Amino acid sequence: MWGRPPKAPPPRNRADAETESGRPRKDKVLTGHKTFLIKTYGCQMNVYDSTRMSDVLAPHGYVETGDVEDADLVILNTCHIREKAAEKVYSELGRIRDMAGARASAGRDTLIAVAGCVAQAEGEELMRRAPAVNIVFGPQVTHRLGALVARAQNGERVVETEFPAEDKFKHMPLARRATIAARGPTAFLTVQEGCDKFCTFCVVPYTRGTEVSRPVNEILAEGRRLVDAGVREITLLGQNVNAYHGQDGRGRACSLAGLLGRLGEIGGLERLRYTTSHPRDMDDELIAAHGEMEKLMPYLHLPVQSGADRILARMNRGHDAARYFDLVAALRAARPDIALSSDFIVGFPGETQAEFEATAAMVERIGYAQAYSFKYSPRPGTPAAELGEQVPEEVKAERLAHLQALIHKGQDDFNAACVGRTLAVLLDRKGREAGQLGGRSPYLQAVHVRAPEALTGTIQQVQIRAAGPNSLAGEIASHPDRRADKERPEPRKGDGGGYRREDARP
Ligand code: SAH
Ligand code: SF4
Numbered sequence: 001m002w003g004r005p006p007k008a009p010p011p012r013n014r015a016d017a018e019t020e021s022g023r024p025r026k027d028k029v030l031t032g033h034k035t036f037l038i039k040t041y042g043c044q045m046n047v048y049d050s051t052r053m054s055d056v057l058a059p060h061g062y063v064e065t066g067d068v069e070d071a072d073l074v075i076l077n078t079c080h081i082r083e084k085a086a087e088k089v090y091s092e093l094g095r096i097r098d099m100a101g102a103r104a105s106a107g108r109d110t111l112i113a114v115a116g117c118v119a120q121a122e123g124e125e126l127m128r129r130a131p132a133v134n135i136v137f138g139p140q141v142t143h144r145l146g147a148l149v150a151r152a153q154n155g156e157r158v159v160e161t162e163f164p165a166e167d168k169f170k171h172m173p174l175a176r177r178a179t180i181a182a183r184g185p186t187a188f189l190t191v192q193e194g195c196d197k198f199c200t201f202c203v204v205p206y207t208r209g210t211e212v213s214r215p216v217n218e219i220l221a222e223g224r225r226l227v228d229a230g231v232r233e234i235t236l237l238g239q240n241v242n243a244y245h246g247q248d249g250r251g252r253a254c255s256l257a258g259l260l261g262r263l264g265e266i267g268g269l270e271r272l273r274y275t276t277s278h279p280r281d282m283d284d285e286l287i288a289a290h291g292e293m294e295k296l297m298p299y300l301h302l303p304v305q306s307g308a309d310r311i312l313a314r315m316n317r318g319h320d321a322a323r324y325f326d327l328v329a330a331l332r333a334a335r336p337d338i339a340l341s342s343d344f345i346v347g348f349p350g351e352t353q354a355e356f357e358a359t360a361a362m363v364e365r366i367g368y369a370q371a372y373s374f375k376y377s378p379r380p381g382t383p384a385a386e387l388g389e390q391v392p393e394e395v396k397a398e399r400l401a402h403l404q405a406l407i408h409k410g411q412d413d414f415n416a417a418c419v420g421r422t423l424a425v426l427l428d429r430k431g432r433e434a435g436q437l438g439g440r441s442p443y444l445q446a447v448h449v450r451a452p453e454a455l456t457g458t459i460q461q462v463q464i465r466a467a468g469p470n471s472l473a474g475e476i477a478s479h480p481d482r483r484a485d486k487e488r489p490e491p492r493k494g495d496g497g498g499y500r501r502e503d504a505r506p
């Protein structure tokens with residue numbers, strides 16, 4: 001998929017950003033009437049970063065386009081989590097190089113930039129492997145994008161992958177209200193970046209660096225700005241979001257539960273979510289918040305990776321299966337209807353059949369509303385890649401198929417149990433057919449409902465009439481005459497091998 005997710009149409013005009021002080025930026029404008037396109041891979045943090053890149057480019061006269069052949073600047077915001085994700089970038093770069101060649105014959109220049117975690121991990125090496133690339137920049141220098149583009153326009157091949165001392169968030173313009181409004185009623189807000197956990201399979205601590213939390217006031221200002229422009233639901237993001245410990249106005253550390261409480265005070269903000277959490281940082285205060293905060297949605301993505309203690313130890317996860325079951329019990333005691341989600345890796349080095357079966361048993365015992373599962377992919381530079389006992393590909397494939405069948409069964413059961421219930425749905429997008437809108441239940445299920453466009457951005461009570469593997473269909477409870485026959489639930493989508501299916505937003 002090109003560009004940001006479908007809910008984010010291109011900005012309407014080119015000077016579409018302001019400084020943090022709210023004044024339009026007139027300085028450092030490079031050129032007018034240039035177009036750009038961002039293709040985003042990987043996790044929600046990349047989706048958020050792509051949004052901020054758009055906001056950085058806008059005051060430099062760049063307008064977003066949905067057509068890659070029309071783009072003067074193409075940015076691939078990349079993911080390094082598994083080999084497949086990283087390799088995708090090179091095949092995509094081949095296609096863009098050919099397209100840039102065709103544009104050059106027509107007298108039009110194209111700049112090609114690679115951002116995100118592949119850029120951070122490969123830096124100069126990426127420049128060598130892909131000579132058509134003009135700019136390689138890591139996730140920590142997004143605020144410098146305007147200057148990087150200017151240097152590339154002067155013929156320089158630019159690589160910036162250091163972790164600068166300055167806070168990039170303080171140097172990025174916030175989008176204008178109209179731009180935020182055009183992006184729809186749900187928004188991501190990164191509150192924490194990086195990771196110090198060093199799970200032995202994972203590249204994130206190397207690509208995103210050490211764990212850093214943004215200050216409370218900066219987050220509140222961004223949150224208020226979003227809500228003021230019409231956002232009704234904010235998902236707080238972090239590679240390890242529940243390790244959040246940003247400074248409050250008095251210089252004291254604030255926990256994620258504390259931050260959620262502060263954001264919950266913003267009038268007009270209806271819903272809060274956060275992702276991704278680590279079981280080790282799931283403290284009592286945060287668990288209690290699930291029982292106490294009405295705005296905190298009853299859905300939690302809490303990756304466990306494996307159900308076998310020996311594998312969890314080899315992964316350096318820092319907890320065992322019993323601790324995870326205890327956490328789930330505590331969460332369910334605080335909020336009985338909480339829907340749970342997780343990530344699983346099958347075929348970690350040395351994983352026996354019995355250990356895999358412990359993972360399968362965990363999936364059945366917990367009853368996830370949904371979950372993601374992946375074949376272990378050895379990543380260069382990570383400790384697990386050096387372990388012996390790599391599991392053969394066909395065994396991994398078999399285990400993955402088995403686990404996914406169980407996960408899908410759990411998801412089907414969870415969705416089916418919603419039929420007949422009335423759920424509060426935030427209508428946040430156009431439906432697939434005229435007269436339809438799409439939205440999200442409190443449990444993050446996609447819900448299709450017949451409703452006039454004017455209801456976009458509102459929360460409606462929806463009577464659920466039908467359930468499919470990936471979505472629900474229903475009718476607005478206040479209009480019992482509206483029938484749901486035409487609202488078909490979505491068929492199941494493939495695993496896709498990505499961290500997140502592009503439309504799934506836990
Ligand atoms: N911070 C989150 C997840 C980050 S990466 C956490 O701690 O859970 C997202 C998911 O990708 C992980 O949960 C894991 O299931 C998967 N993943 C990470 N590295 C992987 C690898 N080398 N092979 C296969 N899956 C991997
Ligand atoms: Fe990777 Fe998550 Fe482990 Fe950090 S906690 S190393 S991001 S899997």
Ligand code: F3S
Binds near residue numbers: 043
């Ligand atoms: Fe996200 Fe992929 Fe980087 S999952 S943090 S974009 S390696």
